[in-house]
Amino acid sequence: MSEFKPLDPLLHSQLRLAVMSLLISVEEAEFTFLKEKTESTAGNLSVQLDKLEKAGYIGIEKSFRGKRPLTTCRILPEGLKAFEDYVETLRKYIE
Amino acid sequence: MSEFKPLDPLLHSQLRLAVMSLLISVEEAEFTFLKEKTESTAGNLSVQLDKLEKAGYIGIEKSFRGKRPLTTCRILPEGLKAFEDYVETLRKYIE
């Protein structure tokens, strides 16, 4: 049993970690909300959301609000588990 | 005041973070000790130690033990400060 277990590279990323952190508390968030809260560019956010979705950590739903496109994200059980594991692992580095 | 302050990229790296974590508790450590504890390759460790040294986070002393080269590392005040700041910032992401 090693002292420093590997940190999930999908979560060990500033923007993706911030996104997950936000999604955990709100359980559903729009693209623009995430963009504002994280102060990221839309391009960067789009890419990182894709990665989280492909990993099965979040679900992304595309619809329309009125005539405008609307992207809504929510955390999935697998993502919650991964986040908790990540925090647990990380604590051993910083405590 | 943003919710997610940027994480010091020098510390937001698995191996460098592990090294700093070790150095904080022991205050002085040999290259081979760090290599074993972190289970890293010598090459990777060498590169990451260089970066920490160039940032002024650690001091590296090269000497000989008997006839063998010996590399000794210790944390510097600036490194300690940076580590504490990093942990503080990170907590807002994971708590």
Add this chain to the structure above:
DNA sequence: GTAAAATAGTTTATATAATAAACCTATTTA
């Protein structure tokens, strides 16, 4: 005594990743 293996690293190459810049399409607003 010398060939092979081990020690203690450094340097170089590669693959991945984060990020920003450029782009796209539709919709408002002036």
Add this chain to the structure above:
DNA sequence: TAAATAGGTTTATTATATAAACTATTTTAC
């Protein structure tokens, strides 16, 4: 109707982590 805004996606660039290859010396085995 031209310009600006909304809500993104795609592509390009830069940086980074990591491993592979290399160097130099020393010890061990034959």
